[in-house]
Amino acid sequence: MLREGRAAAPEAPLRVLMLLESDFTQKGGGGAESQLRTLSLHLQRLGHRVAVVTPLLARGPQETAARCYGIAVGRLRYPRVRVVGGVIMCMKAAAFLWRNRRRWDAWHVHIAHHLGAVACVVGALAGRPVVVKISGWWELEEGLLAQKRGLAGLWNRVARAALKRAAAVQAISTRIADELRASGFAPERVIVLPNAIDTARFAPRTAARPDGAPFTAVFVGRLVEEKGLVTLLDAWAAAFAGRRDVRLVLVGGGPLEAALRAQAARLGIDVELLGHRDRVEDVLAESDVGLLASRIEGLSNTLLEFMAAGLPVVATRISGSEDFVVPGANGWLFPVGDVAALADCLRQAASLPRPQLAAMGAAARRDVESKAALDRVVGRLVRLYHGEPV
Numbered sequence: 365m366l367r368e369g370r371a372a373a374p375e376a377p378l379r380v381l382m383l384l385e386s387d388f389t390q391k392g393g394g395g396a397e398s399q400l401r402t403l404s405l406h407l408q409r410l411g412h413r414v415a416v417v418t419p420l421l422a423r424g425p426q427e428t429a430a431r432c433y434g435i436a437v438g439r440l441r442y443p444r445v446r447v448v449g450g451v452i453m454c455m456k457a458a459a460f461l462w463r464n465r466r467r468w469d470a471w472h473v474h475i476a477h478h479l480g481a482v483a484c485v486v487g488a489l490a491g492r493p494v495v496v497k498i499s500g501w502w503e504l505e506e507g508l509l510a511q512k513r514g515l516a517g518l519w520n521r522v523a524r525a526a527l528k529r530a531a532a533v534q535a536i537s538t539r540i541a542d543e544l545r546a547s548g549f550a551p552e553r554v555i556v557l558p559n560a561i562d563t564a565r566f567a568p569r570t571a572a573r574p575d576g577a578p579f580t581a582v583f584v585g586r587l588v589e590e591k592g593l594v595t596l597l598d599a600w601a602a603a604f605a606g607r608r609d610v611r612l613v614l615v616g617g618g619p620l621e622a623a624l625r626a627q628a629a630r631l632g633i634d635v636e637l638l639g640h641r642d643r644v645e646d647v648l649a650e651s652d653v654g655l656l657a658s659r660i661e662g663l664s665n666t667l668l669e670f671m672a673a674g675l676p677v678v679a680t681r682i683s684g685s686e687d688f689v690v691p692g693a694n695g696w697l698f699p700v701g702d703v704a705a706l707a708d709c710l711r712q713a714a715s716l717p718r719p720q721l722a723a724m725g726a727a728a729r730r731d732v733e734s735k736a737a738l739d740r741v742v743g744r745l746v747r748l749y750h751g752e753p754v
Contacts, residue, residue, distance in 0.1 A: 377412045379467065379470075380413070380472060381464075381470070382474060383472070383474065384416060385418070385478060395665050396500075402738065410742070416432070419442060428440075440453060453478070458485070470494075476499075481527055485529060495531065524547070537556070537558070557744055559665055559741070561736050566669070567645075569673075578611045579652055581613070581652065581653045582648060582655065586616050587619065587621050587624060590660050593657065597635065614636065614637045616639070625637065652713070654677045656677060661682055661684050667684065670728070677695035685697065688731060
């Protein structure tokens with residue numbers, strides 16, 4: 365499917381190879397997969413050519429060549445044997461990249477793991493610009509950038525040296541950028557560039573929600589421990605015990621669903637669990653504020669969606685959120701796990717007149733457009749693909 369070709373002339377549309385050490389299918393996926401899809405589709409709309417390469421994982425489709433959302437996808441087959449399989453996958457990835465080194469003008473790595481380290485080494489030898497995205501705290505605390513001992517630590521040191529050969533390292537938050545510089549990445553190669561949001565999906569609000577409607581707060585994401593949902597429900601009960609003029613809506617599924625239902629019943633609060641929604645923008649249009657109680661994030665795509673929908677956001681003071689949420693202007697920030705502080709933020713939000721909430725939401729929309737609008741982020745990426753400063 366992906367064969368060698370001649371290098372493009374400078375004025376020609378770019379040919380971009382996206383590398384993802386995860387699955388890429390029509391269904392499922394997390395923030396990295398969603399962001400890759402958003403960027404790839406927009407690049408193609410602009411006339412550029414895009415393809416995706418991933419490992420062929422046991423849990424996903426078994427075709428080595430396919431199309432997903434109209435994007436060409438190649439999957440590298442490797443033996444599913446611990447350690448040995450990983451080594452063979454890296455060797456096959458290196459061979460593929462070297463064989464096709466003239467077919468693609470730039471390579472963009474979306475998870476800084478083994479495939480990314482291989483791409484950085486081959487890209488440096490082949491003279492191809494490689495952009496490596498640090499998509500979350502997992503890479504820094506558990507992945508190749510984590511400080512470990514023994515053989516794992518030795519491999520991580522080798523892999524970090526490889527990743528430092530990238531032409532540019534995309535840090536999606538200032539906190540991640542600071543960690544990378546402290547870890548020895550060349551400061552001039554670390555670029556703070558957030559995830560992109562297609563603001564056209566979300567109609568900007570032209571008026572406040574009616575006064576008679578209940579104050580509605582919404583969470584969107586997987587129902588998992590790191591999203592801080594136990595803290596969220598405890599704070600909701602502390603803020604609104606006995607009130608029936610407020611709504612808490614959780615959109616998404618996950619392993620904590622039954623436990624959250626039991627917690628809500630124990631606390632005596634009503635929580636609407638809507639499950640997955642294909643058109644989350646419809647739910648956001650009926651809400652007053654967005655909620656993010658996460659213990660850890662790189663930069664939440666949901667945060668960007670809330671702001672694009674014109675919602676002020678109540679969020680934890682963590683990576684990403686602290687770059688976008690300005691307390692008192694477009695939302696509220698509180699310390700991770702602090703039930704009392706979150707309850708206070710919720711009470712403040714619910715006490716505001718609807719026009720004031722709408723004004724904060726309009727500010728949130730303007731802020732996300734100025735920092736993370738799709739055209740803006742892709743424009744900066746295209747300059748990185750060309751090897752230009754951004």
